[in-house]
Amino acid sequence: MDAVASDFTCRFCRAPLTTTFVDLGMSPLCQTHIRPDQLHEMEPFYPLHAYVCDQCFLVQLQEFVTPGEIFTEYAYFSSYSSSWVEHARRYAEMMIERFALGRSSKVVEIASNDGYLLQYFQRAGIDVLGIDPAVNVAEAARERGVPTLAEFFDAGLATRLLAERGPADVVLGLNVLAHVADPADFVDGIRTLVAHDGVVVIEAPDVRELVARRAFDTIYHEHLAYFSVTSLRNLLRRHELEVVRVERVPVHGGSLRISAVVTGNGTRPDGSVAEALAAEERWGVGDAAAYRPLVEGAATVRDHLRALVDDVRSDGAAVAGYGAAAKGTMLLNYCDLGTDSVGFVVDRNVAKHGRFVPGTRQPVLPVEALADARPEYLLVLAWNLLQEVVDQEAEHRGRGGRFIVPVPEPRVL
Numbered sequence: 001m002d003a004v005a006s007d008f009t010c011r012f013c014r015a016p017l018t019t020t021f022v023d024l025g026m027s028p029l030c031q032t033h034i035r036p037d038q039l040h041e042m043e044p045f046y047p048l049h050a051y052v053c054d055q056c057f058l059v060q061l062q063e064f065v066t067p068g069e070i071f072t073e074y075a076y077f078s079s080y081s082s083s084w085v086e087h088a089r090r091y092a093e094m095m096i097e098r099f100a101l102g103r104s105s106k107v108v109e110i111a112s113n114d115g116y117l118l119q120y121f122q123r124a125g126i127d128v129l130g131i132d133p134a135v136n137v138a139e140a141a142r143e144r145g146v147p148t149l150a151e152f153f154d155a156g157l158a159t160r161l162l163a164e165r166g167p168a169d170v171v172l173g174l175n176v177l178a179h180v181a182d183p184a185d186f187v188d189g190i191r192t193l194v195a196h197d198g199v200v201v202i203e204a205p206d207v208r209e210l211v212a213r214r215a216f217d218t219i220y221h222e223h224l225a226y227f228s229v230t231s232l233r234n235l236l237r238r239h240e241l242e243v244v245r246v247e248r249v250p251v252h253g254g255s256l257r258i259s260a261v262v263t264g265n266g267t268r269p270d271g272s273v274a275e276a277l278a279a280e281e282r283w284g285v286g287d288a289a290a291y292r293p294l295v296e297g298a299a300t301v302r303d304h305l306r307a308l309v310d311d312v313r314s315d316g317a318a319v320a321g322y323g324a325a326a327k328g329t330m331l332l333n334y335c336d337l338g339t340d341s342v343g344f345v346v347d348r349n350v351a352k353h354g355r356f357v358p359g360t361r362q363p364v365l366p367v368e369a370l371a372d373a374r375p376e377y378l379l380v381l382a383w384n385l386l387q388e389v390v391d392q393e394a395e396h397r398g399r400g401g402r403f404i405v406p407v408p409e410p411r412v413l
């Protein structure tokens with residue numbers, strides 16, 4: 001594994017970063033879909049080179065664009081995925097029961113998107129507040145009656161909220177920590193906001209699952225960090241938060257769900273914490289050799305997927321992509337699948353229609369476009385929603401259409 005000289009330091013502990021996690025070449029910004037008037041312009045590509053910190057084990061990318069440039073108008077509305085909304089409903093019910101939440105409880109969610117999750121706490125009579133910097137999604141949340149601040153969460157906002165509303169019984173941060181440029185300030189804010197007997201629930205994609213599933217397409221510039229229990233615990237401990245429970249959840253290709261409390265509040269960690277830490281140590285959380293399957297897997301998937309697509313294209317079959325999310329952009333670019341290989345991409349999100357995939361420039365069309373174009377193959381870029389896509393596309397199946405699943409190994413269904 002390379003040990004390169006680098007002036008790049010850990011975004012958490014400031015140690016110099018010299019150990020490569022994976023180097024995926026140059027990539028455009030995966031969530032900035034191209035408008036028609038930008039089609040004749042150049043597009044910036046940045047190195048997609050992830051490092052692992054030798055000190056705190058945080059896996060991370062260099063920050064090239066500020067979250068302000070990416071997240072103030074965000075095109076991802078959680079409610080566009082029906083399986084995701086159902087997951088949210090069950091999730092809220094489970095949290096309400098586990099933490100015995102009632103009418104006097106306060107739940108704050110950071111990166112609350114369009115209120116898809118908080119709405120279920122609210123229906124149970126719980127006081128909720130969402131925080132999401134994307135003005136358009138915060139507005140959508142307010143339209144459904146979920147109070148939402150269109151701001152970035154940081155220590156300053158936490159201090160203000162504590163003064164205005166008092167401490168929160170539950171602070172939720174699901175799939176947000178990876179997008180945070182200054183995790184120390186962010187966690188400091190969480191510590192400020194949570195009640196002494198409250199709980200913090202953080203979900204983040206698990207770096208060990210990422211390697212095991214060869215999910216290299218979930219590495220893109222908008223994801224600044226990738227977590228292990230070890231690195232999360234290091235981060236939280238510095239801000240007087242103690243991990244008391246570790247769970248694994250099957251979202252985004254395998255995520256960690258960490259529950260943490262204020263240090264010294266009397267809650268004892270259960271056995272899941274020591275077990276997870278021991279498993280990561282056996283795996284080699286700080287050892288570059290543990291990441292080699294991802295490095296090799298990325299190159300193998302790229303070669304096999306391109307060969308497979310070239311093969312069906314040379315037989316005269318058409319291929320369309322399903323899912324214009326960030327990882328689809330990353331996969332199309334990394335595998336160099338341009339419009340002559342994958343003609344267009346469909347997505348259920350109307351905000352993306354009429355735009356183009358960054359880098360490879362496929363038009364993003366409504367799902368209904370499949371009925372007209374009748375491509376023989378659908379490349380499932382949103383492989384985390386594979387079953388939902390296969391179920392929805394009964395028409396595609398009915399006319400003999402097949403599905404190509406790209407990872408962990410390209411295959412045809």
Ligand SMILES: [Zn+2]
Pocket residue numbers: 010011012013014015053054055056057058
């Ligand atoms: Zn570090």
